[in-house]
Amino acid sequence: MWGTQGITARAGIHLLRTAPSAGALYPFETYLYVDKVEEVPKGIYHFNVADFALECIKAGDFNQALTAASLGQPVVRRAAVVIIWTAMMLRCMTKYRDRAMRYIPMDMGHVCQNVQLAATAMGFGSCPIGAFYDDDFNELLGVDGQEEAVLYLITVGKLK
Numbered sequence: 001m002w003g004t005q006g007i008t009a010r011a012g013i014h015l016l017r018t019a020p021s022a023g024a025l026y027p028f029e030t031y032l033y034v035d036k037v038e039e040v041p042k043g044i045y046h047f048n049v050a051d052f053a054l055e056c057i058k059a060g061d062f063n064q065a066l067t068a069a070s071l072g073q074p075v076v077r078r079a080a081v082v083i084i085w086t087a088m089m090l091r092c093m094t095k096y097r098d099r100a101m102r103y104i105p106m107d108m109g110h111v112c113q114n115v116q117l118a119a120t121a122m123g124f125g126s127c128p129i130g131a132f133y134d135d136d137f138n139e140l141l142g143v144d145g146q147e148e149a150v151l152y153l154i155t156v157g158k159l160k
């Protein structure tokens with residue numbers, strides 16, 4: 001979670017993070033589905049960047065729902081955790097207008113790569129997931145799919 005959006009410094013109104021972002025706007029929210037982690041109950045959590053804390057938004061087993069919404073991909077079913085990012089469109093578009101359509105995916109790639117580096121350093125496997133049903137994931141998180149829309153996922157877990 002530190003690799004995704006950990007705060008590294010303050011610059012004026014901006015809280016700088018572990019990944020670069022156009023205009024230091026960090027146009028994402030980070031969610032986490034915890035499935036197989038000792039001492040953390042199964043459920044969907046929101047990552048509170050400022051407090052470096054997980055906030056449970058839906059307790060329970062959502063493995064089937066997540067797997068189905070990811071086209072039945074076994075890597076999702078078997079994952080210990082799935083990080084789910086939403087794009088906050090206006091956070092970037094307000095400043096960059098149409099250019100935000102480039103910056104948001106660029107920013108996202110940096111964040112995802114950080115997770116892969118951190119996972120590798122910790123001896124875990126990870127797999128970025130771009131193939132999923134947008135509407136199903138938006139509904140799972142309770143986001144509107146317009147101003148806030150699921151953009152990308154990554155699974156993390158033990159290597160076989």
Ligand SMILES: Cc1cc2nc3c(=O)[nH]c(=O)nc-3n(C[C@H](O)[C@H](O)[C@H](O)COP(=O)(O)O)c2cc1C
Nearest residue numbers: 070073075076109112126127128129130131132152
């Ligand atoms: C944008 C993007 C979307 C991806 N979506 C999926 C996916 O839905 N399912 C999957 O198994 N792998 C997915 N991958 C992982 C690629 O298949 C993988 O990175 C590629 O096969 C190269 O393997 P490596 O990363 O282990 O070197 C995705 C990767 C990227 C960058």
